[in-house]
Amino acid sequence: MKVEIYRVSETSLIVYFGHSINLELIERIALFSHTVQQRYQGKIIEVIPSYTTLLMEYHPVKTDVQELMYWCKTQAEQMANSKAVTSESKTVTFPVYYHPEVAPDLEHIAKEKQLSVQQVIDIHSKNEYTVCAIGFAPGFAFLGTVDPKIAIPRHSEPRLNVAKGSVAIADEQTAIYPQQTPGGWQIIGNCPVDLFNIEQEPMMPFEVGDKVRFEPISREKYLALGGVL
Missing domain, CATH: 3.30.1360.40 (Gyrase A; domain 2)
Structure with missing residues (x-):
């Protein structure tokens, strides 16, 4: 190359x-x-x-x-x-509350893909993702790749307000919104963990090349971790 x-x-x-x-x-x-x-x-x-x-x-x-x-x-x-790469990446796991009360697109994706809501959750949470790039907003990591079974285009018209912590899909990428912002990705859950804090070192829990996993959590644990409904 x-x-x-x-x-x-x-x-x-x-x-x-x-x-x-x-x-x-x-x-x-x-x-x-x-x-x-x-x-x-x-x-x-x-x-x-x-x-x-x-x-x-x-x-x-x-x-x-x-x-x-x-x-x-x-x-x-x-x-x-080189044929082999010695990776210095780490794996970060984020808790996610997958439920329609924080995920306005979860049921729509299930219907669109002819899956149950639980199947969508299982497919998304059992995959491991790579941090491909960080941008759009501080702490916004573009994660790839989403299983084709649940990959779905972003909305044609973005929402004016996407809640902080929203876990979303756009085509074959997934991400967590680190703060409230406009956005057009399809929302399937919410993560109560801060992704960007200027007062911490490092300011973000990941960098490009790292691996990310999602762990489904209950409503009770989501609220206990500071999640907002």
Whole structure:
């Protein structure tokens, strides 16, 4: 696989690992993100990994940009073409209350997919997802991939207010809304755990390349954990 790298400003580079999305590539990008930050500690300000790219901001005074570009291209191509990847990812489990009183689209998806509500819950919660990208809002992780049995397009007209903690599906991706916001994804549950806290370190419980699982919980446990109806 050929890796492409370009300067996009006086203080940033972008590395293209490919042009098609797959979970294995995301894991390689996540590993590269860790590696470059460790090697250039104190010189790299921020890295933003995504589905097929990694955007990197660096200190222009502390960094030899030509050396950085050469190292990034060499290291990225080595990782992209290696047969095995030693992942540094972790698995995070989130509690979810799957019920129509917090999930306005749960029964609709079940009917649309000719499944029972419990089958939708089982299919969604028994899968393991990869954090493919973080964006849209702080703490909003795009998770892939949803089982085709319950994959469903987003609403044609977004809701003006989606409750904080809403667990939702859009096509083959799922996510948790970290705060109340407009949104068009199909809501199937609610998670009472905060996904973004500026006063904590780290501010988010996951990063790109990590794995996410969902654990169904009862109404009582949901309320005990701070869930809102």
